[in-house]
Amino acid sequence: MPGSHGRRRWGAIAVVAVAAVLLSACGAGSRTPAATAAQVPCEFPAPPSEVNVNVLAYNSSAVDPFTNTMVKSCSRNGVTLNHEPIDYAGQQQKTIATLAGKYGTYDIVETYGFGIPQNAAVGKLVPLDDMLARYGQQFRLDELNPDMRRAMSYDGKLYGLPMQAQMYVMAYRKDVFDRLGLRPPRTFAELRSAAETIRRDGGIQYPLALPLLASSDIATAYDAALGSLGTDYVDRDTMRANFDTPAAAQAFEQLRSLMPVMDPQVTTFAQPAVQQQMYNGSAAIAIMFSGRMNDLTKPANSRFAGQFAFAPPPSVAGGPTLYNTLSVDGWSIPANTEVDPDLLFQMISASVGPEASKASVPGAFPARAGMVTPRSSPFAAAQLESIGKAPPAEPYPWSSRISTATTSVVADVVSGRTPIPEGTRKMQEIATEILAEYR
Amino acid sequence: MRRREYLGLVSPSLVVMLGLLVFPLYKTVEWSLQRVNYGEPGTFLGLGNYAEALSDPRLGAAVLFTVGLTAAVVAVLLVGGYVLAVLVDSLGRAKPWVLGILLVSYVIPNVVGATMFSWMFDSNFGGIVNHIVSLFTGTEVLWFTDPWPNRLMVALDTVWFMLPFAMLVILAGLQGVPSEIVEAARIDGATGWRVHWHVIVPSIRGVLGFVAIISIMDVLRTYDQLVALSPQAPQIGNESIMLYIFNVAFQDGGQQLGLGSAVNVLLILLIVVLLSPFIRGIAKEARQS
Numbered sequence: 001m002p003g004s005h006g007r008r009r010w011g012a013i014a015v016v017a018v019a020a021v022l023l024s025a026c027g028a029g030s031r032t033p034a035a036t037a038a039q040v041p042c043e044f045p046a047p048p049s050e051v052n053v054n055v056l057a058y059n060s061s062a063v064d065p066f067t068n069t070m071v072k073s074c075s076r077n078g079v080t081l082n083h084e085p086i087d088y089a090g091q092q093q094k095t096i097a098t099l100a101g102k103y104g105t106y107d108i109v110e111t112y113g114f115g116i117p118q119n120a121a122v123g124k125l126v127p128l129d130d131m132l133a134r135y136g137q138q139f140r141l142d143e144l145n146p147d148m149r150r151a152m153s154y155d156g157k158l159y160g161l162p163m164q165a166q167m168y169v170m171a172y173r174k175d176v177f178d179r180l181g182l183r184p185p186r187t188f189a190e191l192r193s194a195a196e197t198i199r200r201d202g203g204i205q206y207p208l209a210l211p212l213l214a215s216s217d218i219a220t221a222y223d224a225a226l227g228s229l230g231t232d233y234v235d236r237d238t239m240r241a242n243f244d245t246p247a248a249a250q251a252f253e254q255l256r257s258l259m260p261v262m263d264p265q266v267t268t269f270a271q272p273a274v275q276q277q278m279y280n281g282s283a284a285i286a287i288m289f290s291g292r293m294n295d296l297t298k299p300a301n302s303r304f305a306g307q308f309a310f311a312p313p314p315s316v317a318g319g320p321t322l323y324n325t326l327s328v329d330g331w332s333i334p335a336n337t338e339v340d341p342d343l344l345f346q347m348i349s350a351s352v353g354p355e356a357s358k359a360s361v362p363g364a365f366p367a368r369a370g371m372v373t374p375r376s377s378p379f380a381a382a383q384l385e386s387i388g389k390a391p392p393a394e395p396y397p398w399s400s401r402i403s404t405a406t407t408s409v410v411a412d413v414v415s416g417r418t419p420i421p422e423g424t425r426k427m428q429e430i431a432t433e434i435l436a437e438y439r
Numbered sequence: 440m441r442r443r444e445y446l447g448l449v450s451p452s453l454v455v456m457l458g459l460l461v462f463p464l465y466k467t468v469e470w471s472l473q474r475v476n477y478g479e480p481g482t483f484l485g486l487g488n489y490a491e492a493l494s495d496p497r498l499g500a501a502v503l504f505t506v507g508l509t510a511a512v513v514a515v516l517l518v519g520g521y522v523l524a525v526l527v528d529s530l531g532r533a534k535p536w537v538l539g540i541l542l543v544s545y546v547i548p549n550v551v552g553a554t555m556f557s558w559m560f561d562s563n564f565g566g567i568v569n570h571i572v573s574l575f576t577g578t579e580v581l582w583f584t585d586p587w588p589n590r591l592m593v594a595l596d597t598v599w600f601m602l603p604f605a606m607l608v609i610l611a612g613l614q615g616v617p618s619e620i621v622e623a624a625r626i627d628g629a630t631g632w633r634v635h636w637h638v639i640v641p642s643i644r645g646v647l648g649f650v651a652i653i654s655i656m657d658v659l660r661t662y663d664q665l666v667a668l669s670p671q672a673p674q675i676g677n678e679s680i681m682l683y684i685f686n687v688a689f690q691d692g693g694q695q696l697g698l699g700s701a702v703n704v705l706l707i708l709l710i711v712v713l714l715s716p717f718i719r720g721i722a723k724e725a726r727q728s
Contacts, residue, residue: 093689093690097477100477100694101477101478102478214670214671214673214674215670215671215690264579264584268671276564282563404690408673411671412674415671417674
């Protein structure tokens with residue numbers, strides 16, 4: 001029956017072809033799940049020819065809503081937005097590479113306050129002030145938090161449109177705390193004491209979980225501890241590194257004092273590993289960025305989801321500033337993009353609009369005022385208190401360089417391989433060398 | 440073959456080799472003598488990058504770790520690959536199925552395989568190996584922060600994904616061993632391991648040399664698996680040379696492409712030194728044949 005065989009063959013080819021077309025259509029735009037994407041107005045005049053816009057943004061439950069909303073809503077009028085999944089470390093490296101040359105790969109990059117000055121100081125980002133004035137009313141950009149706008153500015157100019165902020169929040173097992181009569185710790189001493197009480201109770205051997213990955217998170221943790229003690233990496237007035245001050249050593253002592261109540265391999269844990277400890281029930285207290293908290297509340301992730309409660313992080317030594325880091329994320333436009341910056345600005349404005357910001361809660365803490373209220377999520381109250389008591393930002397081009405260059409020393413000191421005086425001396429030398437380039 | 444035909448056939452390969460091998464090699468050597476940032480022309484430093492690299496104790500530790508890992512893994516690959524190839528060769532109709540299953544670890548991307556491998560040792564993710572070791576020894580092994588357990592884990596993972604390659608090549612080599620030689624050895628009274636050691640192994644010396652060369656080159660360039668298996672590699676002395684290059688060139692402080700290139704040149708020299716005995720052996724064999 002050659003006829004029937006041939007028909008079957010053509011039928012199979014047709015099915016494969018349709019499946020291929022459907023699959024390729026699924027692959028267009030963002031390749032991350034678009035469940036968090038809101039459809040928002042993204043109005044712009046059609047460009048004279050087709051335009052491809054490449055977006056660089058790492059994937060997390062806090063950033064995805066903004067990225068996915070932009071890709072979904074602004075891929076129209078002859079414009080296609082492309083976004084490939086990537087992790088935070090990958091984004092960091094690609095940002096350096098794309099901003100370096102005359103031509104870059106990306107047209108919109110996700111940036112954060114700590115990194116803005118280094119790139120803005122050398123003209124690698126487009127200043128947004130003129131466009132902000134032009135489109136501010138259309139996209140209600142005046143409602144963006146002024147502090148967050150400042151965090152994305154350098155030398156008085158805006159280089160990133162803030163989308164959301166992350167601050168440290170403490171998650172704890174309310175059932176365990178209630179059973180042992182514990183209250184959320186407000187200082188590191190109380191934190192140690194609570195963790196030791198939980199351990200003595202049995203069942204949880206390492207009650208405290210912090211992201212202290214030796215290649216990255218540990219530097220943020222040290223900065224948070226130092227900030228809680230009221231000290232910056234670099235003195236703002238004298239431009240001198242502060243690693244030879246008593247606070248620098250005290251920050252190390254305090255972090256090291258927590259090691260006995262944490263997993264011995266804690267210096268290999270990034271935030272997902274800390275989440276995993278909480279999911280498993282192998283830890284009862286965790287301090288990490290607020291963007292990670294929503295995952296804890298999902299029953300699909302953990303049988304303890306209903307038992308997690310949230311509080312602001314403690315302060316290191318009882319002072320008013322908490323063990324905390326305020327990180328503001330936003331969108332920047334590379335100076336080397338070949339796409340019209342005006343068009344790109346309208347897209348990033350749409351992605352931080354009221355609808356998208358509202359849809360991002362509780363995964364994110366949007367930059368728009370009034371979006372997060374104690375009723376909007378179980379950890380909103382903790383976020384609001386935490387953001388108000390965070391150490392001040394250090395918006396200087398040398399800040400992120402010093403942080404990166406001293407990370408391995410911080411890891412050596414916290415893990416006990418290098419004595420504190422030797423570590424702080426090395427850090428002072430590294431920072432002094434970097435600062436000399438800016439004098 | 441006419442000269443024009445010869446040139447027509449060879450030139451595409453030459454263009455590809457010049458573009459993908461010679462030009463990057465030239466740039467690496469050039470950058471190794473310069474201070475280079477992304478997107479900026481380099482400034483000549485002379486041998487400054489080499490002096491900096493050679494005076495860094497971290498590079499010494501990375502070389503020691505990488506060479507040690509290479510020696511241990513290549514030895515296991517040659518012995519394990521041979522044993523596995525002999526076992527697979529003796530199979531009947533099940534051979535293609537067993538081969539297919541054995542090749543799974545080879546086709547999985549390194550970083551994915553290493554991540555899955557790490558979960559077997561990570562109590563956060565079930566950690567079956569951790570569990571069994573604790574059950575029998577009563578102690579908790581710190582696979583990710585103690586240097587030697589971590590080295591063992593990295594070596595096991597490397598063997599796990601490279602063994603199928605070694606096995607496959609040796610298996611192909613075994614097909615070329617004349618059955619008459621083996622039979623003659625058996626008639627002469629050779630049995631068991633003596634047949635393998637005195638007859639089969641010498642017959643496939645060239646194949647074993649090839650496996651050694653490829654394996655040495657691969658293990659010397661160890662990088663992917665350390666990302667998943669050794670997050671604290673620099674702190675515990677388990678940083679490979681490639682990871683060290685990545686860390687100094689892109690991560691620690693940002694953009695030291697010149698320094699990274701200098702270490703790359705040193706790595707190329709190290710590979711040449713380590714491979715030279717094998718290359719000489721293969722060349723000698725080729726001349727003799």
